[in-house]
Amino acid sequence: MLASKQKAPENRNYITLFRTFADKVEINLEDKVKECRLKDNLCRMCPRCVLFGAVSTEGGRGADRWNIKHRIEYSSAYSIEPYERISELITFNAVNPATQSTGQALGYTENVRPIANFPSVITLNSVTWHELLWYLKTLMATKSYGAETRVKGDTVNYIVGIVAGFEEVITPLELNLELCDAAWQVDPIGTVHEILKKYASEASSVDVVKVLEPDEVKKVVKGIKKFEVDNEFIEEFAKIAKDFHNRASGIA
Numbered sequence: 001m002l003a004s005k006q007k008a009p010e011n012r013n014y015i016t017l018f019r020t021f022a023d024k025v026e027i028n029l030e031d032k033v034k035e036c037r038l039k040d041n042l043c044r045m046c047p048r049c050v051l052f053g054a055v056s057t058e059g060g061r062g063a064d065r066w067n068i069k070h071r072i073e074y075s076s077a078y079s080i081e082p083y084e085r086i087s088e089l090i091t092f093n094a095v096n097p098a099t100q101s102t103g104q105a106l107g108y109t110e111n112v113r114p115i116a117n118f119p120s121v122i123t124l125n126s127v128t129w130h131e132l133l134w135y136l137k138t139l140m141a142t143k144s145y146g147a148e149t150r151v152k153g154d155t156v157n158y159i160v161g162i163v164a165g166f167e168e169v170i171t172p173l174e175l176n177l178e179l180c181d182a183a184w185q186v187d188p189i190g191t192v193h194e195i196l197k198k199y200a201s202e203a204s205s206v207d208v209v210k211v212l213e214p215d216e217v218k219k220v221v222k223g224i225k226k227f228e229v230d231n232e233f234i235e236e237f238a239k240i241a242k243d244f245h246n247r248a249s250g251i252a
């Protein structure tokens with residue numbers, strides 16, 4: 001599963017969820033934030049632009065052309081199940097209008113069979129607590145991945161581990177290889193915890209790595225699901241992004 005295919009829907013959902021909640025708690029966002037769109041109309045002042053990055057779209061000489069670098073890292077994820085078991089070729093046919101019979105196969109699409117698992121690692125760089133919370137909320141809310149999302153690409157995200165440190169502690173490929181060798185189905189969170197502890201002990205600065213215990217992971221997930229998004233939260237979240245924009249553009 002390509003990193004870009006993971007990032008795009010989460011990027012869109014992150015701001016959609018933010019605007020929807022702003023509406024719900026009756027916060028009137030700035031017009032530029034309301035109109036912020038991928039990929040040619042990024043406002044550079046909303047929480048999405050500040051985390052996922054934004055490239056200036058203003059043209060002309062002397063235009064205000066500064067960009068925001070993203071602080072979120074994705075890598076392509078690989079299925080735990082072997083390719084042969086989850087790959088499926090589906091042919092499509094042409095219907096003959098005279099006889100209504102299907103003729104020869106016109107072509108085929110390659111599909112992933114249901115119930116395939118793609119362990120992924122996403123790294124957030126120097127995030128605020130608002131951003132951590134909002135990103136995890138987005139992750140849990142995002143279900144449609146892939147180009148043909150009307151009919152394909154449905155995915156459910158489960159958070160099975162959280163680790164913090166000054167570096168990326170484990171890559172998706174490493175996580176995948178470890179899981180392939182483990183009986184993870186019985187207790188995915190416990191299994192990932194053991195794997196994270198092993199990789200944390202190999203980090204370049206072991207003292208600053210923190211692996212959340214399985215119970216803590218469950219608590220975080222539950223807490224985020226139950227977190228009450230009020231107008232104070234939305235206002236503060238919007239303001240931090242706006243302040244960043246002002247500092248970066250030299251207004252403040």
Ligand SMILES: [Zn+2]
Pocket residue numbers: 033036037042043044045046047048049
């Ligand atoms: Zn924006």
